[in-house]
Amino acid sequence: MCTFTSYLDNSLIDEQYIYFMDRRNFIRTGSLALAGAAAAPAFASSLAESERSAPVASAMLHFGVTEADVRKTLTAALEKGGDYADLFFEHTYGMGVRVLSGDQTGYAYIENITLEEMLKAARTAARIASSSMKTKPVSLAERSLKTNYYAISTPWEGVVLKEKIPYLQKLNDKIFALDKRVQKVSASLNDSTSHILFCNSEGVSCYDYRPMVTLSAVCIMEENGRFENSYSARAYRKGFEFLSDDMIDVIAREAVENTSILFKAIKPRGGEMPVVMGSGGSGILLHEAIGHAFEADFNRKNISIFSEQLNKKICNEHISVVDDGTIPFNRGSINIDDEGTYGQKTYIVKDGVLTSYLHDRISARHYGIASTGNGRRESFRNMPLPRMRATYMEAGNVKESDIIASVKNGIFVDKFTNGQVQIGAGDFTFFVKSGYLIENGKLTQPIKDINIIGNGPKALADITMVADNDKIDNGTWTCGKDGQSCPVTCGMPSALVSKLTVGGES
Amino acid sequence: MISKENKKLAQWAMDCALKNGCREAKVSLYSGSNTSFELRDALMDKLQQASESRMSLFLYVDGRYGTYSTNRLDKKELESFIRNGVESTRYLARDEARVLPDASRYYKGGKPDLQLLDPKFSAVNPDDKVALAKAAAEEAMGKDPRIISVESSYGDGDGFSYQITSNGFEGETRQSWYSLSASVAVKGEGEARPSSYWYESSLYLDKLIKEGVGQKALERTLQKIGQKKTKSGRYTMVVDPVNSGQLIRPMLSAVFGSALQQKNSFLLDKLGQKVGSDKFTLLDEPHLIGASGARYFDGEGVATERRSVFDKGVLKTYYIDTYNAKKMGVDPTIANPSVLVMQEGDKDLGGLVAGVDHGILVTGFNGGNSNSSTGDFSYGIEGFLIEKGELTLPLSEMNVTGNMIALWNSLAETGNDPRLNSSWRIPSLVFEGVDFSGL
Secondary structure: OOOOOOOOOOEEEEEEOOOOOOOEEEEOOEEEEEEOOOOOOOOOOOHHHHOOOOHHHHHHHHHOOOHHHHHHHHHHHOOOOOOEEEEEEEEOOEEEEEEEEOOEEEEEEEOOOOHHHHHHHHHHHHOOOOOOOOOOOOOOEEOOOOOOOOOOOOOHHHOOHHHHHHHHHHHHHHHHHHOOOEEEEEEEEEEEEEEEEEEEOOOEEEEEEEEEEEEEEEEEEEEOOEEEEEEEEEEEOOOHHHOOHHHHHHHHHHHHHHHHHHHHOEOOEOEEEEEEEOOOHHHHHHHHHHHHHHEHHHHHOOOOOOOOOOOOEOOOOOOOEEEEOOOOOEOOOOOEOOOOOEOOEEEEEEOOEEOOOEOOHHHHHHHOOOOOOOEEOOOOOOOOEEOOOEEEEOOOOEOHHHHHHOOOEEEEEEEEEEEEEEOOOOEEEEEEEEEEEEEOOEEEEEEEEEEEEEEHHHHHHOEEEEEOOOOEEOOOEEEEEOOEEEEOEEEOOOEEEEEEEEOOEO | OOOHHHHHHHHHHHHHHHHOOOOEEEEEEEEEEEEEEEEEOOEEEEEEEEEEEEEEEEEEEOOEEEEEEEOOOOHHHHHHHHHHHHHHHHOOOOOOOOOOOOHHHEOOOOOOOOOOOOOOHHHOOHHHHHHHHHHHHHOOOOOOOOEEEEEEEEEEEEEEEEEEEOOOOEEEEEEEEEEEEEEEEEOOOOOOOOEEEEEEEEOOOOOOOOOOHHHHHHHHHHOOOOOEOOOOEEEEEEEOOOOOHHHHHHHHHOOEHHHHHOOOOOOOOOOOOEOOOOOOOEEEOOOOOOOOOOOOEOOOOEEOOOEEEEEOOEEOOOEOOHHHHHHHOOOOOOOOOOOEEEOOOOEOHHHHHHOOOEEEEEEEEEEEEEOOOOOEEEEEEEEEEEEOOEEEEEEEEEEEEEEHHHHHHOEEEEEOOOOOOOOEEOOOEEEEEEEEEOO
16 A cells, blocks of 8 residues: 655645544543554664764664675766765665755665665665766765764663653643533643664764654643634653643643634634734744745756845845744754754844745755755655754844734734745745734634645735844744655744735635 | 465464454455656656555454554564554553444445556556656647646556455455646646646546546646636636536545544534435445546445435435444444446536636635535635636636535536546536625
């Protein structure tokens, strides 16, 4: 039974992802989902100590390969004339081999890491090239991490299920206790730990330890025969220390508040109107309106609406937008990207000017610059692509209350579930779970379940006021592109977009 | 193929699980491969190839349930893997609703081969595959001065599964698929670079439509140049057969046991009630020979049968698997749909548009969502304005908003043009009085 994704063209789908795993434990009328790494052979626990001194060597030991195996595989990968090759080992569990010939890519992966299988995959990927050029792999030298943006105290791999379940039970019970209208709760905890070993034909080798945890709760409430659902979630690159009673309280309270408000909410009248984007999750606007269109693969192919806008002024000079892989413990942070480039902070808009696209190795070479460390992939099964990390707008100098007061008729939105964009046409959308009408400068009637659509360059130029309350949203944002999912985050201070098309009734 | 040795290995794993303390168990094997070639302007851009195989174990231990999966099919490793699995499962919470289906509900075999596997699959020459993608690109390249990029791709794959349960089920599936697609981007007005695509897919290479993919992608792209938004208001909505499935998705999600059990469904307690117009008739036809999605049993091994899902707007079926049936205290049906066939009308898309006085033809959805508890939806769209039966203006940057039950009650006509390569055979659809927002 194979999966087949219909061809979606340059349409990209992003969502705040709530995990529902196979193993669900229903307690009371609630459901508690909990997924751990029980199924995979555990990474040698001694690695934690040895990784400080020789992480690459320890990782090779874990994956059961030697430097000679790596060299043989890279040599096989280049035997048809490719000019570059890399190997990406990932626990859990497999290895992908990529061969580049100019900007052409050959890719193959295996799940069973033996020299024989590695060579077979390398020869498959090698077929992308057909040249007499002979590139030889350079001896490996370790690229050590400069900073660890997600150093943890208690690794998930050492935590047994029994220690996690009480937190989920507490979250479940707390939500039921907060409001009599609560009918069902799905609480879920998902932790994962991936170990990355990267080696390329230019002699780079590096290791990264990537923890991830998401805790979320979906809440179903009933009022006078009407049902509504909403949720709350947090996601970080943290260890077991992430779980605390305070965190449980915050998520429980938000899940109930986010659901309660829906009973009072209506659909607004649709059409063009001013939209005040509340701080935090409104970063979805940046992710969709400009973030994807700045990914350099689209620009090197000249199919993005921003392809000819580099170094041009595209919005108000008080606006700066960053894509950042260096925020401590952030879901989108990366010590090294999936091509061995250091994680970094990249200004994509500085003082209103488009200053940089988001690059991976191929696009950086095309533009003759260094990669910005945006080469990311879902897993060893996929080739890397330019992807966002944490994308946010820096603070402005206006008060949120002044922005709201400036709007006569419009809406204020701050809870979102998903978004999408067309790279070439520039049309982007995001779905509003809840917000408020603004009437005569005041928040009045709650609203819900409407889609907002705009055009990237126009919407950006229409941002006329930016508040001083910048904030990152630490929800479970998951970005989809070419069938690959990547963990990201977004953030924004409150801001006014003078005109967007809001869904609603006529 | 799943080899005889591996089938024996599955049986061995089953015995091993039972011996180590499982009350019941299911073991499944999967193996498959896939290949893709992506071309840019008719030159190779990316090639990708992979094959995978794995064993999954579904263990029922002391009223607890755990699932585990591995791609290491070595007996020695498997033995400790299974032992660890059984031990880990003991740590999970008890859930008495986790049981295997009643053995009487399993598919018992004896029906004709569904013919889902192309016997020629492994004999196709890679050069011929690349040539198909190249030909698709060449149909578009150079045909219009505004073209900036033509991407095309060929993909194929096969997949085999085998599963056994401790209460007597044994079943096997096999399938192949092929796809050919093209995407064209052109320089439009201002900085805009509109793009569109076309694709064909089939279980058999001989039946794959190989011509017209590039040409259609180009036509669909050129039609988009100059997209505008139009006035907000109520319009008749026509949805083409590439996109009509999107509107049925929330209706189906709402009839799944997992949603009903969570009271997270706007079709809760609506079985036997009218939730759509008389034109809304949808059948689940699992046994169509050679059809994508056809099958004799679901993921649990339960025998599929022909079902009416919606009949003249009346909801006839909930999709309830063994687990959710136990949780809800109702009889199970089947885990999910196989091949969905909507009752057709007698016109194609052009014929339907010709009959609309004031409407919007939707040729693409852009984001949006539907509230699973209430059925309230709002989606971004692009398409064309219909005035007196003619397409007069390409549209984009608009939203369509409403409620699923109201929408399906406004279904006025269905077309005769479903895409038969899809397991959801939903034709063009016409809905009356739908809210669009734009200017």
